Amino acid sequence: AQSVTQLGSHVSVSEGALVLLRCNYSSSVPPYLFWYVQYPNQGLQLLLKYTSAATLVKGINGFEAEFKKSETSFHLTKPSAHMSDAAEYFCAVRDGGFQKLVFGTGTRLLVSP
Amino acid sequence: DTAVSQTPKYLVTQMGNDKSIKCEQNLGHDTMYWYKQDSKKFLKIMFSYNNKELIINETVPNRFSPKSPDKAHLNLHINSLELGDSAVYFCASSQLGGGVSDTQYFGPGTRLTVL
16 A cells, blocks of 8 residues: 655744655555645645656645655655745645545644744 | 535534535536544545445444435435544545546535534
């Protein structure tokens, strides 16, 4: 079965600083990987997804992620954090033929002025 | 124009009661899901229906019964509610067979509190 591990339940950055949220995957087949964001009291919104077309994936709101097979990683980055980026971020991997998503435990991003 | 909607948004009830949560999607998708998010924010899939047929059934107590009257609707009925059922329940939809990477679109969630 596929799985993902998110390192760090909380990440704090200052406004304008680099954002780095870590995700490592475990998969016996080429994985399909996703990053979702959850703002307080809201549902999940897709930030970006990796589908083997390109290793550097650009998403919404200035986020991007790089797939590194050698490191089994799919870390999420943003060059300059904004206060509005404060949210919970989930890495997920598609498991099986029915598009079941297996989520990581989430990372809360805190942005201070 | 809400793509995936759920009702109710909040549900507070007593232990032992039976309750239902409804989900509707207007995206024309053929597959719908129920996920449970616990108090630690951990998200786990419960069920999935494709064209009204159950295709994913994770290890969930049989007090939980999903029902899909048509492709656009997936309801979740819970019998004999327990304290541990308190969680946020998310509905999602996608187009199966539209590509292995198809995105799942999530509803806003239903926060269930069992007292």
